[in-house]
Amino acid sequence: MAIERTLGMIKPDAVSRGLIGKIVGRYEEEGFTILGMRVLRLSKRQAEAFYAVHSERPFYGSLTDMMSSGPIVALALEREDAIAGLRAVMGATNPEEAAEGTIRAMHALDIERNSVHGSDAPETAAVELRFFFRESEFI
Numbered sequence: 001m002a003i004e005r006t007l008g009m010i011k012p013d014a015v016s017r018g019l020i021g022k023i024v025g026r027y028e029e030e031g032f033t034i035l036g037m038r039v040l041r042l043s044k045r046q047a048e049a050f051y052a053v054h055s056e057r058p059f060y061g062s063l064t065d066m067m068s069s070g071p072i073v074a075l076a077l078e079r080e081d082a083i084a085g086l087r088a089v090m091g092a093t094n095p096e097e098a099a100e101g102t103i104r105a106m107h108a109l110d111i112e113r114n115s116v117h118g119s120d121a122p123e124t125a126a127v128e129l130r131f132f133f134r135e136s137e138f139i
């Protein structure tokens with residue numbers, strides 16, 4: 001294992017329910033260093049670009065509506081094994097399948113409004129970090 005960086009997002013469903021502090025606190029407890037943090041609202045176009053890999057999936061339109069419906073938090077996170085580690089803390093995409101104690105098991109509303117995002121591989125982490133941050137602004 002190695003020190004890695006990954007991109008996390010707190011999605012609109014969680015921001016609108018006042019869960020920013022809880023989720024960021026959990027990431028700190030799990031050993032992640034917050035290198036960058038931005039609160040912003042994605043346009044529909046930006047949400048479509050971020051999720052372009054899913055453009056042929058049936059849920060793409062609804063997902064990108066949801067992701068542009070309100071503010072999100074983008075997080076640049078660093079830790080040993082950060083990419084797999086963040087996804088483990090998040091839990092499975094479908095909250096009904098998410099392990100007890102994971103963020104999605106605790107907070108997600110349904111498979112779409114599942115509260116958090118985390119990059120799934122080193123290549124996607126690099127692309128997704130660049131989507132929100134300049135490397136020169138990391139603490």
Ligand code: UDP
Nearest residue numbers: 059063092093111112113114116117118120
């Ligand atoms: N999603 C959805 N319906 C599905 C699968 C995914 O609405 O059947 C949404 C959900 O918000 C998910 C996002 O699309 O987090 C991206 O899907 P992916 O399979 O990449 O899941 P993730 O990597 O976020 O666990």
Ligand code: MG
Nearest residue numbers: 117118119120
């Ligand atoms: Mg994914």
